[in-house]
Amino acid sequence: MSRIVYVNGDYLPEAEAKVSVFDRGFLMADGVYEVTSVLDGKLIDFQGHCVRLARSLAELEMKNPHSDAEWLAIFREIVAKNAVVDGMVYLQVTRGNPGDRDFAYPADDVAPTVVLFTQSKPGLANSPAAKTGWKVISIPDQRWGRRDIKTVQLLYPSMGKMMAKKAGVDDAWFVEDGFVTEGTSNNAYIVKGNKIITRALSNDILHGITRASVLRFAREAQFEVEERNFTIAEAQAADEAFITSASAFVMPVVEIDGAKVGSGTPGNVATRMREIYLDETRKAAL
Known part of the structure; x- marks a missing residue:
């Protein structure tokens, strides 16, 4: 058909x-x-x-x-x-x-x-990658300055995806002025203890819809949320990392620029937030 x-x-x-x-x-x-x-x-x-x-x-x-x-x-x-x-x-x-x-x-x-x-x-919600996690590389953020507008200007994110593919990994995280902005088509997070850390909203990043829901659910589940900049080095030293997007939902990140994050396997926080997000949004789906 x-x-x-x-x-x-x-x-x-x-x-x-x-x-x-x-x-x-x-x-x-x-x-x-x-x-x-x-x-x-x-x-x-x-x-x-x-x-x-x-x-x-x-x-x-x-x-x-x-x-x-x-x-x-x-x-x-x-x-x-x-x-x-x-x-x-x-x-x-x-x-x-x-x-x-x-x-x-x-x-x-x-x-x-x-x-x-x-x-x-x-089987969109049952991606095998959620059980193994993504590997990412970092690349310079060379996009225009209004990333908060979800325009069809996707050439550099496409180039970033190809850089990741050529490097044999799943995605790339953009870095600007020494700090992670976001992934090529997703928002980026790290976890330290019970704290979820992600960049604050501004013109520098997309105002993710999945991001908003996940952060709300995280607070309701008694996780601490801190919205601030973080570096690649801090991400590599974190307990966990993950990304969110409309198609990947919550996806663990287990390696950044060749360095394992935490144990190198999906962490409990990312796994739990994926479960909560899918459960809650399915209940509210239209």
Whole structure:
């Protein structure tokens, strides 16, 4: 069965789903996106993704083309049309097609381009990597300065993923001014005793939806949370490390730049936070 893709109000077979070559998402990376996980046919952390989408659009002076209720209906419809049980829904909103290329934003009457597609990932919550953990390397953070806006400008994160792949590891952590910012597509954490440490929110990192939920659940579970910068050396000397993202949920990190973290196996805190996150978000899924 051909995958069904949503393009500007139409549900189309993926081979028929097209946007203009003059779309500013294609020409200027002038757009934002969200990735929402699906477990058991339901949307995980959906409201948080709506809030961040609205913020990203506002930061780029783009109108939100739909209300949260309308987004929910569209998301549910594309999940149903593709019979997704476990997987992800990818949403992209660009400034649209002004009819030609220009650095200046087009007039407000240019309609945004809205695209959604699904990716089926059976057993998404049961990744074998959660039992073995990830290995990461550190690389310089050479992205633009507004990482808090979830734009489609993903070239350097893609380069980081490839650096990690060539190094035979799972991911890369960005480092700026001596401190870890985040992973290529995730937020980064270390653990010392009962304390979970992660960089504070700013323009320097993505305001992760999974991050927000995990930190809330951590506090409810009586873990101490400290939001501050940390170095690679501090991470290597930590008891544990982990990352969070919409698709990996909570993933232990067991090696950084060749040095084992703790015992070199997934730690109790990361393992417990993964369990709590999956349990709680499944209960609240839409």
